[in-house]
Amino acid sequence: MKLSLRNAGWRVRGKDIVHGASLDFAPGQLTAIIGPNGAGKSTLLRLVSGLLPATSGDVQLDDVPITTFSSARLAASRAMLMQDFPLRAQFTLRELVAMGGQISAPFMSAPVRFELAGKLLERVGLAAFAERDVMDLSGGERQRVHLARVLMQLEAAVHGTDCPPGFLLLDEPISAQDLSRQHLVLNLARAHATSGGGVVLVIHDLNWAAACADRIVVMHEGSIYAQGAPEQVLTNALASHVFGLEEGRVRMHVGSGKPYVLPHDMIYQ
Structure with a gap:
């Protein structure tokens, strides 16, 4: 690709x-x-x-x-984390991350999608908050849960296949993170590239x-x-x-x- x-x-x-x-x-x-x-x-x-x-x-x-x-093909091929992500609706972290796969992987069942969402929350260091309301998070935590959501969009599309994930597009993904979590986020970006996906980030x-x-x-x-x-x-x-x-x-x-x-x-x- x-x-x-x-x-x-x-x-x-x-x-x-x-x-x-x-x-x-x-x-x-x-x-x-x-x-x-x-x-x-x-x-x-x-x-x-x-x-x-x-x-x-x-x-x-x-x-x-x-x-x-089509929007479904694009959703499976690239996912973008924006600088600003206004959100007023009340969702748990797990619910929000699971939504990332709804367009890119409509074939995936809800239980499988929620299981994958839990694994992605663990990767971004937020597994302990999976059932918490997103609006209760700090700015840095919210930035990482949205990173998990866009990763979900790409990984759900190729779940259970040998196809590499698509392009991860990140706009200032570490702007709200402390030093250790900057390292975590950029390591996740590197891991995505190592797995065969592409990464483009503004920094x-x-x-x-x-x-x-x-x-x-x-x-x-x-x-x-x-x-x-x-x-x-x-x-x-x-x-x-x-x-x-x-x-x-x-x-x-x-x-x-x-x-x-x-x-x-x-x-x-």
Whole structure:
């Protein structure tokens, strides 16, 4: 399965928010999208998902325009965790996660769906709260239960088969998490890629992006500025031009060979 952008863009009120984007996303790969605020990262991810219709170019799934697929096929092929997830209805965590499989796997019985939902809650560290009302959770806990829901959407679709899961699209999935749970969430993303699925995540933290991604895509002023392996992309020159950092702020980690930035270097000069 391949997910692609072909010269895709989105224009609103006469302004190009994203323009000329051409990318291929492959199973087994974790791609991190980085860039300054307002660069078009979340818009790019929404284009990839098909939730936002391209106003130019094309978005394709296996070389076929994504607009031609049914909602059930799309739900089985990709799932997106958004930055904001307004929710006012009262559901238990198990009920909410189980809903993730209703469109992508209508064939799955309710007992099996609820059993899988319980396993996914355990993976995101919320099994003890399975019967609690979602509205009683903290922001970070709610973010993780929605991660379990989108994982449910993909895993239910291939439950009991040898088919790999589809694409997991994550918009700032660690924004409300403490350090240990940031590690947990990104490990779950990596596990999804290792299992044969594809992962595309928008992330502001350059260090986590460099540490966890196979490929980094840099957005700048609505277009793709650079892409490649972290050590090739996250250079001092790029950090200076795109993020406004002073030269010399990007260093290479001795153990991993991956780039990193120390905030201390930006404060104590």
